[in-house]
Amino acid sequence: MFVALRHRNFRLLWIGLLISFSGSLMQSAAILWHVSILVPETRKALALGLVGLVRVVPVIAFSLVSGVAADALDRRKLMLLTQTAMTALATLLAWLTWRGMHTVWPIYAISAASAAAGAFDLPARQALTPNLVPREHLPNALTLNTIIFQVAAVVGPAAGGLVIARYGLAWTYAFNAVSFLFVIAALLMMRGVAAGAPPGAAHDRAQFTLHAALEGLRFVFTSPLIRSTMLLDFFATFFSSATALLPIYAQDILGIGARGYGWLYAAPAAGAILTSAVMVRAVDAIEWRGRWLGGAVMMYGLATVAFGVSRMFWVSFVALALTGASDTVSMVFRNVIRQMETPDHLRGRMMGVNMVFFMGGPQLGELEAGLVANWLGAVVSVVTGGAGAMIATAWILATTPELLSYRRDP
Numbered sequence: 001m002f003v004a005l006r007h008r009n010f011r012l013l014w015i016g017l018l019i020s021f022s023g024s025l026m027q028s029a030a031i032l033w034h035v036s037i038l039v040p041e042t043r044k045a046l047a048l049g050l051v052g053l054v055r056v057v058p059v060i061a062f063s064l065v066s067g068v069a070a071d072a073l074d075r076r077k078l079m080l081l082t083q084t085a086m087t088a089l090a091t092l093l094a095w096l097t098w099r100g101m102h103t104v105w106p107i108y109a110i111s112a113a114s115a116a117a118g119a120f121d122l123p124a125r126q127a128l129t130p131n132l133v134p135r136e137h138l139p140n141a142l143t144l145n146t147i148i149f150q151v152a153a154v155v156g157p158a159a160g161g162l163v164i165a166r167y168g169l170a171w172t173y174a175f176n177a178v179s180f181l182f183v184i185a186a187l188l189m190m191r192g193v194a195a196g197a198p199p200g201a202a203h204d205r206a207q208f209t210l211h212a213a214l215e216g217l218r219f220v221f222t223s224p225l226i227r228s229t230m231l232l233d234f235f236a237t238f239f240s241s242a243t244a245l246l247p248i249y250a251q252d253i254l255g256i257g258a259r260g261y262g263w264l265y266a267a268p269a270a271g272a273i274l275t276s277a278v279m280v281r282a283v284d285a286i287e288w289r290g291r292w293l294g295g296a297v298m299m300y301g302l303a304t305v306a307f308g309v310s311r312m313f314w315v316s317f318v319a320l321a322l323t324g325a326s327d328t329v330s331m332v333f334r335n336v337i338r339q340m341e342t343p344d345h346l347r348g349r350m351m352g353v354n355m356v357f358f359m360g361g362p363q364l365g366e367l368e369a370g371l372v373a374n375w376l377g378a379v380v381s382v383v384t385g386g387a388g389a390m391i392a393t394a395w396i397l398a399t400t401p402e403l404l405s406y407r408r409d410p
Contacts, residue, residue, distance in 0.1 A: 048244045050108065054112040071345060075127055085113075147280065150276050151269070229403070236389045268323050272327065286408065303386070337406065
C-alpha cells in the first residue's frame with residue numbers, strides 16, 4: 001500500500017507536506033471565519049466570495065511563468081523559496097491579528113500574496129514528485145499525496161475551529177507559519193534530487209522564453225486527455241463550490257457555531273480519507289480509469305445538491321463527506337492521467353496551466369457562490385451549483401470519447 005514511502009526523499013516531503021497542509025487548511029478556514037465577523041451582515045456573502053477572487057487573480061497572472069520556472073529551475077530550490085515566503089506571510093497575518101484588525105483589506109492583501117507564492121510552489125511541488133520515485137511507483141505516490149491532503153483537510157479545519165473558539169484567530173495563523181518549517185526541513189534533508197529533466201533526456205531543461213510557455217499551452221490544449229481532465233476539474237469546482245458559504249450555513253441555517261463550522265468544513269475530507277485508503281490499493285487494479293473519473297464528478301455534483309437542501313447537521317455532514325469521497329476518486333485519476341501522459345520536461349508547464357483550472361475553479365466558484373447567494377440566497381446558490389456541475393460533466397464526457405475509453409497501462 002505504501003511502496004512509494006520506501007524512497008527517502010519522497011518520504012521526507014510526504015511527512016512535511018502532511019503537517020504543512022494541515023496548517024494551511026487551518027488558516028483557510030480561519031480566514032473565512034475572520035472575514036465573516038469583520039463585515040456587516042448585509043455584505044457577508046459578497047465579502048466571503050471576494051476571498052476567492054483575491055486568491056485566484058495571482059494564480060491566473062503567474063500560471064504560465066510559474067510553470068516555466070518549474071521546468072527551467074531546480075524544483076527543490078524553488079520550493080524552498082516559496083515555502084519561506086509563505087512562512088513570512090502567515091507570520092505577518094498572525095502579528096496583525098494579535099495587534100487587532102478591524103478591516104478586511106489586510107486579509108485580502110496577504111491572501112493574494114500567499115496565493116502568488118503558492119502559484120510558484122504548486123507546479124514545482126507536483127513536478128518534483130516524479131523525480132522522487134520510479135515510474136512504476138508513481139500512481140502509488142500520487143495516491144499517497146491525495147491522502148495527506150485529505151487527512152490535512154480533516155485535521156486542519158477541525159483543529160482550526162477548536163483553536164478559534166478557545167484561543168482566537170491569531171493562533172491559527174501562527175500555527176500555519178510554523179507548519180511551513182517542516183517542509184523547508186524536508187527539502188534541506190533531501191539527497192540526490194534531479195534539478196530538472198534527467199541527464200541525457202531527449203529534451204534539455206526549459207528556458208525562460210515565450211516559446212517555452214507557449215509550448216506548454218500547446219501541449220495541454222492539443223491533448224484531449226489532459227484538456228478534458230482539466231475542464232472536469234474546473235467546472236465541478238466552479239459550480240459546486242459551497243466552501244465560501246459554510247460560515248452562513250453554520251451561523252444562520254444550521255446554527256452550530258465555530259466548533260460545528262470546523263467540523264462542517266472538514267466533512268469533505270472525512271469522506272475523502274476513507275476513500276483514499278481504498279484507492280491506495282484499488283488505483284492499480286481499476287482498468288477503466290476514464291469512466292470512473294466521469295462517474296465520480298457526477299456524484300460530486302449530486303452530493304452538493306443534497307447538502308444545499310439539508311437542514312440537519314448530520315445530513316449536511318454526510319452530504320459534504322460524499323463530496324469529499326467522490327472528489328478523491330476524481331483527483332486520483334486526474335493526477336494519474338496527467339502525470340502518466342506528460343513528458344517530464346513539460347510537467348512544470350502542464351502543472352502551471354492546470355493550476356488555473358485546479359485553483360481557479362474553486363476560487364472563482366467561491367465568488368460565483370457569494371454573488372448568487374447575495375442575490376438569491378445561499379440555498380439556491382449551492383443547489384444550482386451542484387446541478388450545473390452535473391450538466392457540465394455530461395457535456396465534457398459526451399464530447400471527449402478518448403476520456404471514456406482511457407484505460408490503465410498494460
